[in-house]
Amino acid sequence: MASVWVGFLFVSSGLATPTRNPYDAIVQRNVFRLHEPVPPPAPLSETPTPKDDGELTLTGIVDFRKAQWALIILTEHGMAPRRYTLPVGQKEDNLEVLAIDATTATARVRHGSAELVLTFDRHGPPDQRALEELSRKYVEQARPFVDEHTRAHELREQRESERRALERATAEAELAARETSQQQ
Amino acid sequence: MKRIGMSILLWMAGTAGMVEAQPTNVGQWGATQPFPYVSVHACLLPNNKLIFWDYSGNARLWDPVTTAITTAAQPGRNTFCAGNSSFGDGRLFVPGGHIQNNVGLPSASYYDPVTDTWTSVPNMNAGRWYPSSTTLANGDILVTSGDDNMAVNDLPQVLQAGNNTWRDLTAARLGLPLFPRAFLAPNGKVFFATSTSRYLDTAGAGAWSTVGNTIFSGHDNYGSACMDQSGKVYWFGGGDPPTATSERIDLNAATPQWGAVASMPQARRQNNATILPDGRFLVTGGSSSGGFNTEDGPKAAMLYDPTANTWATLAIESDYRGYHSIAVLLADGRVLSCGGDNHANGQVFSPPYLFNGARPTISSAPATVNYGDTFFVGTADATGITKVTWTRLGSLTHAQNWDQRINVLSFAQAAGGLNVTAPSSANSTPPGYYLLWILNGAGVPSQASFVRIGGSAPPPPPPSPPVAPSNLTAKTSGKRGVGLSWTDNSSNETGFKIDRGTDGVTFSQIAAVAANVTSYKNNGLTSGVTYYYRVRATSGAGDSAYSNVASADAR
Numbered sequence: 001m002a003s004v005w006v007g008f009l010f011v012s013s014g015l016a017t018p019t020r021n022p023y024d025a026i027v028q029r030n031v032f033r034l035h036e037p038v039p040p041p042a043p044l045s046e047t048p049t050p051k052d053d054g055e056l057t058l059t060g061i062v063d064f065r066k067a068q069w070a071l072i073i074l075t076e077h078g079m080a081p082r083r084y085t086l087p088v089g090q091k092e093d094n095l096e097v098l099a100i101d102a103t104t105a106t107a108r109v110r111h112g113s114a115e116l117v118l119t120f121d122r123h124g125p126p127d128q129r130a131l132e133e134l135s136r137k138y139v140e141q142a143r144p145f146v147d148e149h150t151r152a153h154e155l156r157e158q159r160e161s162e163r164r165a166l167e168r169a170t171a172e173a174e175l176a177a178r179e180t181s182q183q184q
Numbered sequence: 185m186k187r188i189g190m191s192i193l194l195w196m197a198g199t200a201g202m203v204e205a206q207p208t209n210v211g212q213w214g215a216t217q218p219f220p221y222v223s224v225h226a227c228l229l230p231n232n233k234l235i236f237w238d239y240s241g242n243a244r245l246w247d248p249v250t251t252a253i254t255t256a257a258q259p260g261r262n263t264f265c266a267g268n269s270s271f272g273d274g275r276l277f278v279p280g281g282h283i284q285n286n287v288g289l290p291s292a293s294y295y296d297p298v299t300d301t302w303t304s305v306p307n308m309n310a311g312r313w314y315p316s317s318t319t320l321a322n323g324d325i326l327v328t329s330g331d332d333n334m335a336v337n338d339l340p341q342v343l344q345a346g347n348n349t350w351r352d353l354t355a356a357r358l359g360l361p362l363f364p365r366a367f368l369a370p371n372g373k374v375f376f377a378t379s380t381s382r383y384l385d386t387a388g389a390g391a392w393s394t395v396g397n398t399i400f401s402g403h404d405n406y407g408s409a410c411m412d413q414s415g416k417v418y419w420f421g422g423g424d425p426p427t428a429t430s431e432r433i434d435l436n437a438a439t440p441q442w443g444a445v446a447s448m449p450q451a452r453r454q455n456n457a458t459i460l461p462d463g464r465f466l467v468t469g470g471s472s473s474g475g476f477n478t479e480d481g482p483k484a485a486m487l488y489d490p491t492a493n494t495w496a497t498l499a500i501e502s503d504y505r506g507y508h509s510i511a512v513l514l515a516d517g518r519v520l521s522c523g524g525d526n527h528a529n530g531q532v533f534s535p536p537y538l539f540n541g542a543r544p545t546i547s548s549a550p551a552t553v554n555y556g557d558t559f560f561v562g563t564a565d566a567t568g569i570t571k572v573t574w575t576r577l578g579s580l581t582h583a584q585n586w587d588q589r590i591n592v593l594s595f596a597q598a599a600g601g602l603n604v605t606a607p608s609s610a611n612s613t614p615p616g617y618y619l620l621w622i623l624n625g626a627g628v629p630s631q632a633s634f635v636r637i638g639g640s641a642p643p644p645p646p647p648s649p650p651v652a653p654s655n656l657t658a659k660t661s662g663k664r665g666v667g668l669s670w671t672d673n674s675s676n677e678t679g680f681k682i683d684r685g686t687d688g689v690t691f692s693q694i695a696a697v698a699a700n701v702t703s704y705k706n707n708g709l710t711s712g713v714t715y716y717y718r719v720r721a722t723s724g725a726g727d728s729a730y731s732n733v734a735s736a737d738a739r
Binding site for chain 2: 145152161
């Protein structure tokens with residue numbers, strides 16, 4: 001029997017939220033895995049060190065009777081994400097799949113010099129659709145404010161265009177007078 | 185466990201973009217990342233995090249390496265529609281904010297990325313909604329424009345970084361557009377690339393001088409302006425309907441004036457222009473249709489080469505980015521494009537130079553340098569390096585990057601690296617943090633190192649309010665008058681405020697006197713009434729506590 005695992009990550013943890021925030025409901029659900037501020041970052045005098053080895057995301061395991069593949073995305077700093085479909089024993093770039101266990105939906109890989117077991121819990125992709133849904137709801141809640149704000153700007157731009165035209169005419173006269181003065 | 189058909193379909197959808205893209209020529213957009221808020225404001229910090237906030241000032245940090253979004257300290261007021269620019273030591277200054285449309289906050293504060301804290305500075309003269317914030321050569325920050333209460337605040341003010349006090353440019357009051365695009369110019373003045381362009385001399389009480397009009401009158405209606413490495417300022421887009429017109433002014437010319445350069449391949453407004461490590465400008469997002477923010481679909485990135493005066497059309501972004509969108513150069517050479525009304529997400533663009541072969545690598549670089557210093561940059565790729573630049577960390581809102589600028593740095597090969605010379609002028613290089621890049625002959629930039637130039641230690645905390653006066657006495661003085669005297673206990677007051685009441689409980693201010701004055705005569709009183717007085721000292725940092733209450737009868 002063929003089977004395929006696809007990773008979903010569901011997260012719910014506490015979050016301290018700002019007060020008087022119209023979007024508190026979204027924040028409190030915390031699907032973005034926001035958390036309290038991390039310990040203070042390194043002092044400014046230290047140059048940030050980019051990550052070199054990249055991050056692996058397990059996006060699927062395909063298990064046919066005679067073949068298995070691990071579906072993995074490698075995200076390296078400053079590079080476009082690279083996708084791999086690798087059977088056991090195959091190496092591509094710096095990534096090699098050592099073993100696949102379809103029962104537990106895990107893949108043991110060697111990434112550079114490191115060996116690790118990829119699981120959907122720890123290395124699976126976030127539930128993109130859920131995140132998008134939350135962003136969409138936020139946008140909908142913000143829309144009345146956005147519309148009012150835009151109208152205010154449209155009105156102000158009418159005034160501004162009049163001010164701008166007057167200012168330009170004044171500047172042209174000033175510069176013309178300056179030029180005449182210099183010629184004399 | 186999911187069925188195989190669905191799973192393979194999902195995976196195929198994820199790979200489709202890779203096949204279509206030709207990144208060597210047009211670059212490549214990454215996956216769209218949902219954001220919890222619309223990133224109306226965004227600033228790259230020296231710790232390689234991007235702080236952003238939305239319509240309510242909800243501040244978050246985005247990590248360019250992991251893409252994780254975490255909560256930042258909150259500013260304590262609504263910083264939507266505030267200004268943003270950086271101090272020399274990397275703190276982010278944010279003046280003004282939102283009370284309601286066209287009504288701004290007078291408060292200002294700075295965000296310290298080291299401590300993840302916001303600290304207030306004394307209030308500005310009045311509210312500012314859509315002010316510009318410009319870092320000056322000495323590290324002070326000029327704040328201009330912004331609506332106070334349905335009308336523009338016309339007083340330019342300079343926040344003095346050394347003591348966090350305001351200096352008012354009282355001789356330079358001028359009504360300006362909202363968010364005027366302003367640049368520290370090579371001559372040390374601040375150039376306003378507004379429709380009628382001007383210099384502001386920030387010395388003393390300030391002085392304006394007219395430079396000239398732009399060719400297209402409407403650029404400052406949500407076009408994007410930026411400065412190249414040689415003091416030339418460019419306008420890209422803006423206007424309603426939007427223009428494709430681009431123009432340039434050379435601030436090093438004897439008589440600077442705007443002149444046309446190659447037009448953009450497509451008209452835009454609400455677009456963002458980003459300086460890349462190689463000195464080219466990447467224009468992203470915007471609307472090509474008339475109207476304030478007409479959502480007319482995703483746009484191709486456009487690349488302008490100021491040397492060749494040519495444009496190239498690059499890959500198309502996945503989402504529309506209009507009003508309230510941002511784009512910022514990251515330390516890995518990519519550009520984050522995100523936000524815009526109704527679009528709470530972001531997408532990272534990898535410019536074509538990231539697909540032109542191996543990247544040179546910086547193995548070491550100093551964390552700080554001084555003006556004119558020659559410093560060593562370690563790299564195993566020294567022999568292949570043809571260009572060294574640095575770009576100031578970006579801070580954006582409303583289609584403008586207020587901090588970005590670029591310097592091309594002279595260099596020489598040395599054993600194991602390069603000897604690079606820092607600029608000698610703070611006019612071309614205001615103090616602060618820069619992304620240091622080395623580029624090889626194929627135009628491929630390294631990942632950047634963060635380097636700070638100038639910018640001393642953080643200034644002391646805001647000054648304390650003056651000490652309260654004491655020993656207030658009140659004596660009947662002449663006909664219908666009361667004379668007051670008090671002891672001045674403060675050395676930093678700018679004056680005294682005098683309150684009066686008739687019940688000893690409720691008071692209102694009746695007068696203000698200058699610093700070091702210790703007496704006041706209150707005339708024109710009503711005979712037979714007992715008057716109560718109290719006095720307090722005042723300064724830009726606030727008011728002192730009150731003195732004791734004293735009373736006297738008027739005859």
